[in-house]
Amino acid sequence: MKHFITGLELTKNEVRNIFDLIEDIKTNPILYSQSLKGKSIVTLYEKESLRTRLSFDIGINKLGGHAVYLDNQNGVIGKRESVKDFALNISTWADCIVARVNQNDTLVTLSEHSSVPVINSLCNLYHPCQALADFMTLKETFGRLDGLKLTYLGEGNNVSHSLMLLSAMFGVNFYAITPKNKEPNKTVFEKSKDLASKHNSSIQLSNDILDSKDSDVLYSDSWVSMGDNTTLEDAKTLYQSYQVNQKLVNFSKASAVLHCQPAHRGYEITSEVIDGNKSKVLQQAKNRLYAQNALLLKLIGKI
Ligand code: CP
Ligand code: NVA
Numbered sequence: 001m002k003h004f005i006t007g008l009e010l011t012k013n014e015v016r017n018i019f020d021l022i023e024d025i026k027t028n029p030i031l032y033s034q035s036l037k038g039k040s041i042v043t044l045y046e047k048e049s050l051r052t053r054l055s056f057d058i059g060i061n062k063l064g065g066h067a068v069y070l071d072n073q074n075g076v077i078g079k080r081e082s083v084k085d086f087a088l089n090i091s092t093w094a095d096c097i098v099a100r101v102n103q104n105d106t107l108v109t110l111s112e113h114s115s116v117p118v119i120n121s122l123c124n125l126y127h128p129c130q131a132l133a134d135f136m137t138l139k140e141t142f143g144r145l146d147g148l149k150l151t152y153l154g155e156g157n158n159v160s161h162s163l164m165l166l167s168a169m170f171g172v173n174f175y176a177i178t179p180k181n182k183e184p185n186k187t188v189f190e191k192s193k194d195l196a197s198k199h200n201s202s203i204q205l206s207n208d209i210l211d212s213k214d215s216d217v218l219y220s221d222s223w224v225s226m227g228d229n230t231t232l233e234d235a236k237t238l239y240q241s242y243q244v245n246q247k248l249v250n251f252s253k254a255s256a257v258l259h260c261q262p263a264h265r266g267y268e269i270t271s272e273v274i275d276g277n278k279s280k281v282l283q284q285a286k287n288r289l290y291a292q293n294a295l296l297l298k299l300i301g302k303i
Contacts, residue, residue: 001115001116001117001299002117002299003111003114003117003118003119004117004118004119004120004128004129004295004299005104005107005108005111005118005119005120005126005128006120006125006126006128006165007120007126007128007131007132007162007165007166008165008169008191008195010298012169012170012199014298015132015166015169015170017298018132018291018294018295018298019135019136019139019294021294021297021298022136022287022290022291022293022294025290025293025294025297026290029062032062032063032293032297033062033063033064034063034064035063035064035065035297035301035302036060036063036064036065036296036297036300036301037064037065038065039065039066039095039096039300040065040066040067040068040093040094040095041056041060041065041066041067041068041094041095041096041097041098041296041300042068042070042090042093042094042096042097042098043056043057043067043068043069043070043098043099043100043121044070044077044086044097044098044099044100044101045069045070045071045072045099045100046072046076046077046099046100046101046102046106047072047100047101047102047122047226047227048226049100049121049122050261050262051261051285051288052100052121052122052129052288053069055285055288055289055292056098056121056292057069058289059289059290059292059293059296060293060296062289062293063293063296063297063301065296068094076102077099077101077106077110078106078109083106083109083110083113084109084112084113086110087109087110087111087112087113087114087118088113088114090114090116091113091114091115091116094116095116095300096116096117096118096119096296096299096300097110097114097116097117097118097119098118098119098121099118099119099120099121100121100122100123101120101122101123102123102124102227103123103124104120104123104124104125104126106123107120107123116300117299117300119292119295119296119299122158123158124158124225124227125158125161125185125188126158126161126162126165127158127159127161127162127260128162128165128166129288129291129292129295130159130162130260130284130288131159131162131163131165131166132166132291132292132295133284133285133287133288133290133291133292134163134166134219134258134260134284134287135166135170136287136290136291137258137280137283137284137287138150138172138217138256138258140283140287141255141256141280141283142216142256145170145171145172146170146171146172146200147171147172147173148172148173148216148217149172149173149175149214149215149216149217150163150167150172150173150174150175150215150216150217150219151174151175151177151211151212151215151217151218151219151252151254152164152174152175152176152177152219152220152221153177153178153209153212153218153219153220153242153243153244153248153268154178154182154220154221154222154223154239154242154268155178155182155221155222155223155224155225155239156176156178156182156183156184156185156205157184157221157225158225159219159221159260160176160178160184160221161184161185161188163219164176164184164188164189164192164203165188165191165192165195167192167196167201167203168192168193168194168195168196168199168201168203169195169199169201170199170201171199171200171201172201173201173202173204174192174196174201174202174203174204175204175205175206175211175212175215176204176205176206177206177207177208177209177211177212177242178205178206178207178242179207179238179239179242180207182238183205184205189203189205209241209242209248212248212251212252212254213251213252213253214252214253215252215253215254216254216255216256217254217255217256217257217258218244218248218249218252218254218256218257218258219257219258219259220244220257220258220259220263220268220269221259221260221268222262222263222264222267222268223235223236223238223239223264223267223268232264232267235267236267239267239268242268243267243268243269243270244257244259244268244269244270244273245269245270245272245273246270246272246273246276249273249276249278254278255278256278256280257269257273257274257276257278257279257280257281258280258281258284259274259279259281259284260284261281261284261285263281
């Protein structure tokens with residue numbers, strides 16, 4: 001049994017198999033329409049969601065499985081009863097737990113006590129389902145991952161960490177361009193550097209927007225993540241020069257612009273860019289469903 005919390009629980013080969021499986025599910029959906037028949041997946045949310053909730057729910061339905069949604073109306077996980085008891089009870093009924101939580105520790109505790117796989121659908125440190133869908137989007141766009149330059153701009157956060165780890169694994173040259181003191185987490189950065197040295201990738205941090213030159217891909221995320229009480233107006237003062245706008249797209253020569261959404265138009269990305277011909281945001285959103293379906297098949301399917 002495998003969990004999927006940092007994303008590194010899967011080997012490069014296993015992730016490659018997931019990319020192949022995504023292609024096959026897209027081409028032959030009928031073949032997979034009963035692949036999760038009789039399986040129940042509990043999805044837990046301590047935070048808001050549009051894409052994750054719907055892509056898991058609709059995706060599981062397309063595989064013939066059953067998704068049970070438990071939002072924080074039912075109590076923050078670990079408040080009414082311990083996280084351990086949550087895991088012990090849920091895994092007596094369900095075949096998989098998908099959880100969006102405030103703290104990565106909650107996922108670790110769930111996984112320690114769950115007898116079924118636990119999938120991270122976002123925490124403070126990682127968003128590995130997002131990165132899987134994004135890398136599939138890049139494969140579809142460029143026909144390869146190896147050697148691409150992917151430049152992430154804004155706050156060093158959960159999304160940047162998962163992109164950084166997958167870049168390290170797949171030969172992508174990753175730059176995180178952030179304001180000073182907003183760099184990605186040091187431990188995740190060191191882990192990525194270590195992984196990159198084995199896969200011919202490079203992972204670099206910068207505070208200088210000029211390092212976005214000769215990028216293949218620009219990637220933007222919200223300047224303020226869920227759970228952070230900073231207002232967008234306050235964030236703007238710090239991040240304004242890291243905005244993904246047409247001038248930056250032209251300067252960087254990027255041919256693809258990604259954003260995990262929700263997007264704040266006019267803040268981290270302009271409408272001109274997100275609605276423009278280099279934008280891949282809806283392809284990313286669509287790929288969430290296929291990437292998660294392939295992941296579910298890998299972790300609990302019969303294939
Ligand atoms: N990208 C993403 O995870 O979107 P939601 O927060 O709407 O699920
Ligand atoms: N970094 C963002 C991603 C949302 C999908 C957040 O954590 O809110």
